Amino acid sequence: MRLSRAEYKDIVRATEQLRPTRQCMKILKDRFPNHSQSTLLSIFSLEYQKRTKRTISRHHAADVVESHYQRYLNEAKARPAAPVLLEMANEVDLSPALMGRLILDRFLQDVSGEMHSKAVLNSMLKEPSLIPDQVLANNIYQCTINDCCYGPLVDCIKHAIGQEHEVLLRDKLKERNLSFLDENKLRTMGYDKTPDIILEVPIAVEGHIVHWIESKASFGDDYSHRTYLNEQFWSYWNRFGPGLVIYWYGFIGELDCQRDRGILLKDCFPTDIVTLCHTSHQQSPEKEDND
Structure with missing residues (x-):
């Protein structure tokens, strides 16, 4: 929201x-x-x-x-x-x-x-x-x-909810047949600080290129978003390029102001996704006509 x-x-x-x-x-x-x-x-x-x-x-x-x-x-x-x-x-x-x-x-x-x-x-x-x-x-x-x-109960619930949304994100990517590397795979490859998902083939969301996706099972307020920007998101941007952050429980709309710099915010898995495969399909009728 x-x-x-x-x-x-x-x-x-x-x-x-x-x-x-x-x-x-x-x-x-x-x-x-x-x-x-x-x-x-x-x-x-x-x-x-x-x-x-x-x-x-x-x-x-x-x-x-x-x-x-x-x-x-x-x-x-x-x-x-x-x-x-x-x-x-x-x-x-x-x-x-x-x-x-x-x-x-x-x-x-x-x-x-x-x-x-x-x-x-x-x-x-x-x-x-x-x-x-x-x-x-x-x-x-x-x-x-x-x-x-x-407390320990809240810590356990938060961990479970975080895991649940990471699984949800992976399932959504698989439904769209998008090839990706998750955090566990990236660690085995030697990366120490990574987003939850790196897309092996970038996508476009609402006209913005996305190389990586971070899942946050929380609300994005000023303090937490600023902290994440400084400690995580900008380092991801420096290493992997522009990316997408999903705050599953919503965020302050005015914080979505870094799109032109390469950080896109959403409160759900995006539906407006353009893939390389999608672009190829769009071009194929033209090729057939030329043939």
Whole structure:
């Protein structure tokens, strides 16, 4: 979905007071019924991550962590069946998954008297049954399943969605009988930083030559698109020539301003494709007439 900057800003304003819980998506969908839930979730997730980066340092301060931890211990003791950590996270505007991580890290220090490795911490966050405290394990589980922006469940879902759209892209290319090399093949050939697809025979999309295609299962906002341009797209352009970026969940329409420089944006697989094969077919009747 291609949004005007004004439409995008309306959605952003609506996200400012929301917390990263599953319920927030119903609020956004009710307010913007014409936009897909995937697009709204992607925009909200991007905005909440920006908000978190601005505030996370204060939550990591030693005195704040200790205050959160002692409060958790007191409330969990008084209400062992309640989702205490989830309530605390929403109250202080911190991602539930990140709140769970802070408290679990502090708990493990309390139990063993020393810092645990990230591997141990991550394994317990992924599998709360490994936590040697049932009440805390239940709280961590509640935080994980109710967080739509952070945590192991979200990471797993994002990875699966990214893979799904890369498969979709490859299937679309095969349907059009377009010859291509995917990222895995390119790595075996020695390329270290590549787009998802390099076309062995370039195509034209809406009058623009395309040598490569990058799949992004997210919304393209100003910050993410600028980051991708600087860290990925321009290096692809320098190495492989002009290309196409598909933001499957939409983008700010005004960002599609680099076409003449060789970066084309779309929100779906293009239908206006001209191939070398197509051009040859168009020319063949003329050859027959000349014969």
